[in-house]
Amino acid sequence: MQGPGRIAHGLLTDAERPLGFRFDGQPMQGLAGDTLASALLANGTRLVARSFKYHRPRGIVTAGPEEPCALVDVIGASGREPNHLATTLMLYEGLVAESQNRWPSLGFDLMALNDRFARFLPAGFYYKTFMAPGWAWERLYEPLIRNAAGLGRLKAIVGEHAAPAETVHDHADVLVVGAGVAGLTAAHRLGASGLRVVLADQDAVLGGGSLLDARWTAWRETTCAALVGLGTVRCLSRTTVLGAYGHGVFAALQSLAGADAASSGALRERLRIIRARRVLFATGALERLIAFPGNDLPGVMLAGAALGYLRRYGVAVGRRPAFFLNTDQAYETVFALASAGIERAGVIDVRTSSLAAERARGLGIEVHAGAVVEAVAGRGGVATVRVANRDGSQRREFEADSLLMSGGYCPTTALASQLGAVLKWQEAIAAFTPELLPTVGRVAGAARGVFGLAAAARNGEAAARVIAAELGHPALAAGLGLELPVDANATPIGALWEVRAGGKAFVDLQNDVTAADVRLAQREGYEHVEHMKRYTTHGMASDQGRIGGLVGSAVLAQARGLALSEVGQPKPRPYAQPVPFAALAGGEVRQHLKPKRRGPLHDWHEAAGATFVATGLWMRPLVYSQQSGWEAVLREARAVRRSVGITDVSTLGKIDVQGPDAAKFLDFIYANTFSTLAVGRSRYGIMLREDGMLLDDGTTSRLAQQHFVVTTTTANAAVVLEHMEFHLQAVCPQFDVLLTDVGDQWAQFAVAGPRSREVVAAVVADLDLSSQAFPFMAASAATIAGVAGRLFRISFSGELAYELAVPARHALQAWLALLEAGRPFGIEPYGLDALNTLRIEKGHVTAAELNGNTSAEDLGFQRMPKQHGDFIGRALSQRGGLTAPDRLQLVGVRPVDRARRLRNGAQLVAPKARTTSLGYVTSSTPSVELAGWVGLALLAGGRQRTGERLIASSPIHDEATEIEIVSPHMLDPENLRVRA
Amino acid sequence: MLRIRCPWCGERDETEFRYRGDASQSRPAADAGLAAFSAYVYERKNPRGWHLEWWLHVGGCRRLLKLVRHTLTHEIRVVGTAQDQPSLPQEPGR
Amino acid sequence: MPGKALSLRLETSASDIVEIAALRGRARELERVALGRGVQLPALGRALAATDHLALCVRPERWLILTPPAAAGASAAVWQAVCAGLGAALDLSSGLNALELTGSVAREVLVRSCRIDLDPDAFPVGAACATIMVQVPVILVALASGVLLLTPASTARHFHEWLMSSAKTFGFMPPSHLNGAAVSDDQLS
Numbered sequence A: 001m002q003g004p005g006r007i008a009h010g011l012l013t014d015a016e017r018p019l020g021f022r023f024d025g026q027p028m029q030g031l032a033g034d035t036l037a038s039a040l041l042a043n044g045t046r047l048v049a050r051s052f053k054y055h056r057p058r059g060i061v062t063a064g065p066e067e068p069c070a071l072v073d074v075i076g077a078s079g080r081e082p083n084h085l086a087t088t089l090m091l092y093e094g095l096v097a098e099s100q101n102r103w104p105s106l107g108f109d110l111m112a113l114n115d116r117f118a119r120f121l122p123a124g125f126y127y128k129t130f131m132a133p134g135w136a137w138e139r140l141y142e143p144l145i146r147n148a149a150g151l152g153r154l155k156a157i158v159g160e161h162a163a164p165a166e167t168v169h170d171h172a173d174v175l176v177v178g179a180g181v182a183g184l185t186a187a188h189r190l191g192a193s194g195l196r197v198v199l200a201d202q203d204a205v206l207g208g209g210s211l212l213d214a215r216w217t218a219w220r221e222t223t224c225a226a227l228v229g230l231g232t233v234r235c236l237s238r239t240t241v242l243g244a245y246g247h248g249v250f251a252a253l254q255s256l257a258g259a260d261a262a263s264s265g266a267l268r269e270r271l272r273i274i275r276a277r278r279v280l281f282a283t284g285a286l287e288r289l290i291a292f293p294g295n296d297l298p299g300v301m302l303a304g305a306a307l308g309y310l311r312r313y314g315v316a317v318g319r320r321p322a323f324f325l326n327t328d329q330a331y332e333t334v335f336a337l338a339s340a341g342i343e344r345a346g347v348i349d350v351r352t353s354s355l356a357a358e359r360a361r362g363l364g365i366e367v368h369a370g371a372v373v374e375a376v377a378g379r380g381g382v383a384t385v386r387v388a389n390r391d392g393s394q395r396r397e398f399e400a401d402s403l404l405m406s407g408g409y410c411p412t413t414a415l416a417s418q419l420g421a422v423l424k425w426q427e428a429i430a431a432f433t434p435e436l437l438p439t440v441g442r443v444a445g446a447a448r449g450v451f452g453l454a455a456a457a458r459n460g461e462a463a464a465r466v467i468a469a470e471l472g473h474p475a476l477a478a479g480l481g482l483e484l485p486v487d488a489n490a491t492p493i494g495a496l497w498e499v500r501a502g503g504k505a506f507v508d509l510q511n512d513v514t515a516a517d518v519r520l521a522q523r524e525g526y527e528h529v530e531h532m533k534r535y536t537t538h539g540m541a542s543d544q545g546r547i548g549g550l551v552g553s554a555v556l557a558q559a560r561g562l563a564l565s566e567v568g569q570p571k572p573r574p575y576a577q578p579v580p581f582a583a584l585a586g587g588e589v590r591q592h593l594k595p596k597r598r599g600p601l602h603d604w605h606e607a608a609g610a611t612f613v614a615t616g617l618w619m620r621p622l623v624y625s626q627q628s629g630w631e632a633v634l635r636e637a638r639a640v641r642r643s644v645g646i647t648d649v650s651t652l653g654k655i656d657v658q659g660p661d662a663a664k665f666l667d668f669i670y671a672n673t674f675s676t677l678a679v680g681r682s683r684y685g686i687m688l689r690e691d692g693m694l695l696d697d698g699t700t701s702r703l704a705q706q707h708f709v710v711t712t713t714t715a716n717a718a719v720v721l722e723h724m725e726f727h728l729q730a731v732c733p734q735f736d737v738l739l740t741d742v743g744d745q746w747a748q749f750a751v752a753g754p755r756s757r758e759v760v761a762a763v764v765a766d767l768d769l770s771s772q773a774f775p776f777m778a779a780s781a782a783t784i785a786g787v788a789g790r791l792f793r794i795s796f797s798g799e800l801a802y803e804l805a806v807p808a809r810h811a812l813q814a815w816l817a818l819l820e821a822g823r824p825f826g827i828e829p830y831g832l833d834a835l836n837t838l839r840i841e842k843g844h845v846t847a848a849e850l851n852g853n854t855s856a857e858d859l860g861f862q863r864m865p866k867q868h869g870d871f872i873g874r875a876l877s878q879r880g881g882l883t884a885p886d887r888l889q890l891v892g893v894r895p896v897d898r899a900r901r902l903r904n905g906a907q908l909v910a911p912k913a914r915t916t917s918l919g920y921v922t923s924s925t926p927s928v929e930l931a932g933w934v935g936l937a938l939l940a941g942g943r944q945r946t947g948e949r950l951i952a953s954s955p956i957h958d959e960a961t962e963i964e965i966v967s968p969h970m971l972d973p974e975n976l977r978v979r980a
Numbered sequence B: 001m002l003r004i005r006c007p008w009c010g011e012r013d014e015t016e017f018r019y020r021g022d023a024s025q026s027r028p029a030a031d032a033g034l035a036a037f038s039a040y041v042y043e044r045k046n047p048r049g050w051h052l053e054w055w056l057h058v059g060g061c062r063r064l065l066k067l068v069r070h071t072l073t074h075e076i077r078v079v080g081t082a083q084d085q086p087s088l089p090q091e092p093g094r
Numbered sequence C: 001m002p003g004k005a006l007s008l009r010l011e012t013s014a015s016d017i018v019e020i021a022a023l024r025g026r027a028r029e030l031e032r033v034a035l036g037r038g039v040q041l042p043a044l045g046r047a048l049a050a051t052d053h054l055a056l057c058v059r060p061e062r063w064l065i066l067t068p069p070a071a072a073g074a075s076a077a078v079w080q081a082v083c084a085g086l087g088a089a090l091d092l093s094s095g096l097n098a099l100e101l102t103g104s105v106a107r108e109v110l111v112r113s114c115r116i117d118l119d120p121d122a123f124p125v126g127a128a129c130a131t132i133m134v135q136v137p138v139i140l141v142a143l144a145s146g147v148l149l150l151t152p153a154s155t156a157r158h159f160h161e162w163l164m165s166s167a168k169t170f171g172f173m174p175p176s177h178l179n180g181a182a183v184s185d186d187q188l189s
C-alpha cells in the first residue's frame, strides 16, 4: 500500500501507479496523484523541517497552499529550487526533495540551540540587538543571521532558465475564484446564461469541500461535466488568483507542473492576467490553529487537513489521533476517521455541549467537553496530550500519536480586501467576512461565512443571479435540478484562541512567532495590528500567516483589552502566495526582454563587419571593425574630411507635418521660426520644454506650402512626437494639422566630404547640385538610384554634405549605388564613433549636451529663439536662472600637452581649487584635423573663459590633465566647408 | 492596473497610455508673464480625490483623452476628448 | 493537448500601404471621393476587404489602404491627388511590415502578449485595432483567413522572433517537429 499510513482508496491517487522518490536521501514510494506531503505521511514521515528561528522540529500541518512548515528544496536537472510546499508539490517519479533549515541533518540540528536560548531571541530581537554601527549590518550581522536563519538556499540554480514561464491575457464577463460548491454552482448558472466565465481554483481538481464529503460526489461530477459542456466557462485548475488590482484586473498563477516538470525544460508556470467585468469570490474558509503550548510539535495538524489526506489520498495521518476542536464542522474528521477504523484517543471539545459531541458519544467516541489541551509532549512528535477543564481543573494526560486541532474557520478575505472590501465581524462564526461593492463583485459560500455545502450552493446561486442581472441577464438560466445533500444542524462555535499554560504557543509557525511575542510587542508600544505584525513578523512569511493570522489579532486584542473586531487584521496585499520571478517575467526574457530596433540596412552593416551599439532600442553601427581602439574610427572620419564618407542615419526620428496650419504649429513648437522658411529649404531648429530647457534639435524641411518633414534626434523620436501630439490636441486645438510618424518609412544616409557632390550627382540624375542651384540647406524631391526620394543639403559633420532619403524598402539599392559612385573617391562607410568625432570637432551637440539641464543660452543658441510670437518654453526660458552668466556653458577643450587624452565625465577644476567643480567634459575624441584630443564641455561662465587653463580631473582613471578652453567650433568656424 | 475606456478604441490597459499631467491647468496667454507660466508648469494641487488629467493613447488611436479620476480609489468617472469640459463630481469616489 | 488539430502559419506579405488622413471636417468628403475610386472607407475599429485592396481604420479619421505591390510610391501618389485639399496621403509601405498568422491556434499564440480581447465574439472577422504587443505597436485585423498584423518595420524582426518563440513555448508546434504546421520564416527582410 506504499507506506503504513495508506489505509484506504484515495480520490486522487492511483493505487496501480507507484512512484519512487527520495526525501533527505531516503528512498520512498508514493502513488500517482500524491503530493509530496501525502506520500511522506503515507510513509510515516512526520519530521519534515526545522523552523525558521528556533530550529524546532516541524511536521506537516495542512494539506494545501496555506502550509507554514513543510517547505522543501527540490533538486532537479536545473539545480536546487528552494521553498516548494510539500503540500502542493505533485509527486513524480524520481523526485528528489530535501528538508530546509537543518544543519548538519534534520534529526540532529545544531541550530536548535536557538530554542534553548529562546529568551534571548524575543520579538524585535534583531532590531534591538544588531543596532549599531551601520557597517556592522553588512559585514557582521547579516551573514550571521543569514547563516542561522533563512528559508531554503538559493545557490546552485544552474542552466539558462530554471523555470520557463509565459504570460497569457484573459477576458471574461465574470471571474469566479474558487471551485467549491458555491463557485461551481455560480459558474454553471452564469455560463448557462450566456456569460463568459473564467473559473479558477488553486486545487488540482475542482470541487473544494465537496471532495471531502462522499454524499456530494454525484453532484460534483454532474456539475463539472455540465460546465465543460457549456463552452462558455473556462475551468482553470491549479490556478491561484494572486492579486486583485481594481478595474476588474486580476493576476493568477497557473501551475503546469506535470510529472516531468523538474527534469524537462517544459513550461512550468503561466501567469494569467484576467480582466473581468465582475468577480465572484467563492474562496471558502480556512481552518485556523489554536495557540497552545507545543502546538508546533510534529503530529499536531489541522483537523481538516487530516480529513483531506484520508479522502484525497487514502492516508491516515496517525494511528491514534486526539482531537482538539470547538465547532461541529470539525467533527467531520472525527467521524470520517472513525468510519475508516482508526483508533481515537479522544475528542477535546472546548464547548460544554454540542450536537456533534452527542453524535460522537453515540458512536462510542470519548469526548472531553468543556476542556482544553494544555500541552503535548514527545520526542520528535506527539506522544502524550495533557488535557484540563477550561478553568484548569481536572488535569489528565493520555497517549496519542497526533493531535488534530481546529479553532474554527476564517473566510478567505485577502483578495476581497485588496479590492477594498469592508470586513464585518461575525460573532456566530467568530471571524470576519468581506463585503464588496456590487459594481466590483460578490462573495459567496464559506467565504462569506455561509457554512454547509448545501447552503453554500444556494448562496452561490443567489450571487450568480445578482451578477447576471447586473450584467444584463435578468433571467438566470435554470440549474441542473440536482438534489442537494442536507447540511447537518450545528451547535455554534465556542471561540477559543489561546490556551495559556506555560511553554511556547505559536500563532505563526513559519516565522516562529508566539503568543508571548505578540504580548511583548503590545507592551513595548507596538499596539496597532500593523505595527505588531512588523515588530513580531507575524504573518510576514511566505504562508502569510494564513492559519494563525486571526489568532495573533485575538491575542493582541486580549492584551489591549479590546474586542477583536476593533483590533482587526493587517491589510493583505498582492501576492496572496509566493510567485517565482520567472512567472512574472513570462516570455519577455532574454532576446525578448526589450525590442531591438533594426534599420533597413542592418544586415548589410553586419556583413560589413560593423560593431553595433545599442542607442535606446536601436542597433547602430559604431564602427566598421571588430577591433577596439581608435584606428578604424579615425580612418572613417578621415575619409570624410579628406574625400567622402557615407553613414546610415535612418534612425533619426522623422515626423510628417501637414495641413493649413502646419507652419504656425511649428512656430509654436520650435523656438525658431519656420513660417518664413521657403519651400525647398531646410532649417536647423531647437525645441524647448515649457520650463525653458532644451528638449531636442534637428532640421526641418519645407516640402510644400503646407507640408514639412521634421527630423528629431534618434533618442528623442518618440518623445518629440508625443510632445507635438499633446500640444496640438491640448494647447492649440485650433490648428488644423496632421502629424504622422514616418521614421520607419524613410531610410536616410548622409554623404559627407569634399567629394560628396560628385558622388551624389552620380546617383541623382534629375537635379543640378551646383551651389547656385542647390545651396547649403536646400531640400528637394529627387530620384535617387531610380527611386523616388528626397535630397537635403545639410551637414552634421561640418563638411560639404547631403542627406538622401529613400523609402526603406529601397534602402539597399540606393546605398549600394552610392557606394559604387563613391568608389573612385575611396568612399568609406562610417559609424557612430566617426560621426561623433566629426561633430565634436565641429562643435555640434548631441544627447550628451542636450541632457535636459541645458538651456538654449547654455549651448550658444541664444540668438536662435524668435523675438516675436509665442512658443513653448518662451516665458520660462527668460528666467534669470536660465540666463545667468555663471551657468554651465558649452565650450571646447583641448589638452595643453597634445599627447594627453581627455575623458568624458572628467571634472573641470582650477589648478589651485581642485575640489570645486567648474564643469565637466561631455564628449571627447581624438581629432582628425587637429593635433591630439578635442572635447566639448559644460563650464561655468565658459564663454568668458576662452584661453584659460584648467585641470580635467578624472579620479576613477587617476588622471588630471591640463586643458585649455577654446571655442566649441574648433573646425572651420566660418562654415566655409559646408557651403563649398 | 487602470483600465481606461478610450472613446475611440474601447477599454484598454493602462500600459497603452502615457500620462500627460494635470488637465485642469491651461496654458496662459503669451504675455501672461513669468509668474503665470511658473504656476502653469510647476504648481499642482495634488488632490486627494477627483482629479482632471491628460492621458495620451500612444498605444492605440494616439488621441489625447481627458479623464476624471479619483486619486485615492482610482475610479475613473469620465473619459472624454481633449475638448470636453467635465466637472468634477461632488461625491466621494468608490 | 494532443489530438487537437493544430496548425499555425506565419507569413510576411508584401503590400503597398498608404495612410490617408482627413483634415478637420473633411472626413465625409474624403469618404465620398474614396468611394468614387472604388474604396469604401470603414468605420473606426473595422476593416473592409475587397478583391484588390484592404481598407482599415484604427485611428479616428485615418485609414490604411493595403494594395498589392506596385511601383514605389505609385499608390501614394494616386491617393495624394485624391486627397488634395481634404487630407494627407502618405506612403507607409516601407514603414509597416505585414504578417499574417493563420491556423487554429493563431489567436491562442497572440494572447501571449496581446492585451485585447481576441475572442471571436469580441473581435470578429472585420474588426481592426491598434495596440501594443511585446512592447511594440501592432495593428491587428481579423480576417476570415486569420489575423493580419502590421508592425513597424524596425521592430518587425523582434516581433517575428517573439511570435516564433511564443508558438514554440506553446508546446504545440516546434516548426520542424510538427506535421502539418507550416512556418515560413525566410521572407523576413
Ligand SMILES: [Zn+2]
Pocket (backbone or CB within 6 Å): B006, B007, B008, B009, B010, B057, B060, B061, B062, B063
Ligand atoms: Zn484610443
